[in-house]
Amino acid sequence: EAQVTQNPRYLITVTGKKLTVTCSQNMNHEYMSWYRQDPGLGLRQIYYSMNVEVTDKGDVPEGYKVSRKEKRNFPLILESPSPNQTSLYFCASSLPNQETQYFGPGTRLLVL
């Protein structure tokens, strides 16, 4: 089944404790991206990647890192999480010239 998976789905952590949210897709998509969703602010793009080793900032990249060492994986790294990064996070992927994005199920993060 074609899908985007994220792990973990739920995470509670404390300020400053590094964490990684994984994202994997099995559709051989070149493009992947990360979004966060907050009440009243909609979906905002954090980072995106056009292919392996090619990444760029979205609208809200501060406090996040990404890497794209393999085509299928696009982890989101919070080196020193803060409470304002408490949010619902979505990973998405798509093919070039096919602008339909496929979204993962979301990761709900709470930073205490």
Added chain:
Amino acid sequence: DAKTTQPTSMDCAEGRAANLPCNHSTISGNEYVYWYRQIHSQGPQYIIHGLKNNETNEMASLIITEDRKSSTLILPHATLRDTAVYYCIVRTYSGGYQKVTFGTGTKLQVIP
């Protein structure tokens, strides 16, 4: 990407057509209009997209005004399962990948 404006919320009776408007007055000639929806807190789901001609698929119809400054998503026979937040976005369709801004969308409530 051009900014879009949507009503915050709308109600629609079950079985009736749901017409969701979107204003994108600053859209440029090479920007497409896309619609996604998000049911509860699941990952957004692609619905339809178009450039200047009206489009229809198994889920919905998209009507774009002649000047392309606004569009309407039509769900012809709304069901309770269509209750969701609907996002209208505009973006350039090219081989490259760009930042994507979803905005806050329209919360559609389908009423029995």
